[in-house]
Amino acid sequence: MTRRALHRATALAVAALLLTACTGNGGGPAPTSAPPVKHPVFGEKLDRQVFLALRRTQKTGGNARFTQTLTLESKKGTAVQTVSGRLDFTRGAGEASIRWQVPEAYPEDVKDLLLGRAPGRGQGDASARLYVDGQHLTFRAGSSDYWLRYAPSDPDVSRAPGALDHLRGTEGPVGGTLLEGLGGTEAVSVSGGAAGRTYRAEMTSTASSALLPDDVEGELAGEDLGFGLYREKKPYPVTVTVDDHGMITHARADLSRLLGKKGSLLRDVTALRMELTLSRIGSSGPATTPQGTVLPAATTVKPLWGVGPGRCVDFTTGQQDIEIVAEIPCSRTHDGRVLAQPVFGGRAYPGAAAAENQARDACARAYDRAPGRWTEEADEPGTHWFMWADERTWRQDGRGKAACYVVTPKGAARS
Template identity: 55%
Template structure:
């Protein structure tokens, strides 16, 4: 009995050793966790541009510099748009600057910079703050900001609307087009891609696109047209550099920029997660709804600035004359009771009207003229004359910039 029990114990001990060995072997052969897929680089190539945009926004904030360069026989016109974006809070700030060659025609400068009545061009410098409710704009020559709410401007003109983006608070950048970009090849973090024309067309400043576009690149009609794009991403799949080459859309004939050789847009992004936009204007804020109006609505004796951010020659900021200002209205006249007489006749009526009243208004209203006894006037277009069933003339002097 004793010997038999010993043998049983030996068998049990061996079985225990076998079980221990089997248990160890089971741990070595357990399935390992699958490696984490990169949110951009490990996805389908044709979706990587879209995913890179989302990855960039996921960082929360970023700084940006965008440079638009138009090259012609008369030199390069360059627009620089620089600022900061808070994707999470949908806020942003930016400064826009134009550098335009002196050799460009007045018409070309007007198109790029906008016109200022009685001056060569509108400001080449402007700043703006954007949030969910307002666009706050400050012209380079002004010491105050204009705060626009959604209903305080003509959205059909698209000038201020272009300052508000959909992919970021600040509009007018290539970020607006990257959601529709499609990569065609990749080498490391560098891509060749293309993007639909329409969103790039819509981000161009002012009326530039209308003058540049060739017939084959008509937006809306040429929905299948695409623009070549190059892009660089960082290790986390966020955009660092993007270039769109719009040279293919340049018109070969006609327009102010006939013969232009290239048009490129370069966007650089940096400071992910560390950039904080300005949310407060550094100076006085004027409510645009009570300040910006058509020049024929300004009362005689009131002072005006011509830069409102809307690129509309008839819109001015009606400001106190104690502040530096661009001009002073000295008369408003109307011509009623007859149909539009034609441009030459309407201009002649405005000329005669302003000449007749110039010497009869208070001297303080006209003494500020930057040229002695010189004045300017605006008159109704055919459309305005027909709408109001009468014509108007606004008479004003242009002051030395910054005069109070």
């Protein structure tokens, strides 16, 4: 073999070895496989997985339908609030229907706490609808044919805790759902696998504070230590179910540890639970917008004292404050018509009984002098109602005052 032929044979052998190494044939090293993809929720520490599932539901889910129930059990029956609708995380908007079922056997003060009270009518509406976005909360009582649009900049006309405030969510467009508490919830155990997991978890009492209206929460607060401080209660047991994508589909919390406050209106309640279901995540469609007449709350919602004689009002504004009304045109269906606003001058507060008697006498005279077309609207012929200032209002205004009105049949609409 010549020297040139030897060099050629050697080169071919080296090339064959290189080709074998490149193709993996001939017992060469196996190719390196890609590392497994880490699950965005299940691959993290257990105590963080509920929080991460909440964030994934918000950012990846886009939108969802939801149903939540709040259940109060007692020997006098079970009261249930059902809230259902859509959450549009992408647009920061939501819509919901709210309905209460409260047993007749419940005490009147508990019914007032849950439903509010309308003067001359008893409990407030058991149903309502609402739309929420980043700028407004638009509310419609079950008995109303219009919407009230509240903006964050609207003046706070009510002295009562805001019954609507908790419906502006931070973790979800519609507030008051269990989503508001899951950011402060830690998993302690888990069952299931890659197809989905169910966690047994604990929600801190601080996280639970955004789940209920302020007035209801006030009846459930922890032990008062003075100076505006409360003893924090033990965490509340929660179960949370997450699908294979790491998004929340169900949550249930037992809030019964909130019960037991001495002197509470809810002293007879023995169990308090919340349950939330999310469905059609990513495919429920966006939240819609209110249809029909929408009135600005800034100019429509006001204290009864601020409504002039002959004007008409509705008593259900969503704020559950008996002094706060919606002033509406008398051509619309309305709950009442104001007859007069007597003022008693700058005298010192005479006491509750004397203030009531002054208002009664002044409103009796106002009823006798009022135009017949106002008084004939009364639900009960010959009957009128009145409201008088308590000590706080009297001292704040520097004078006594009353509001005289008739309650009209629902559906009355007269000019």
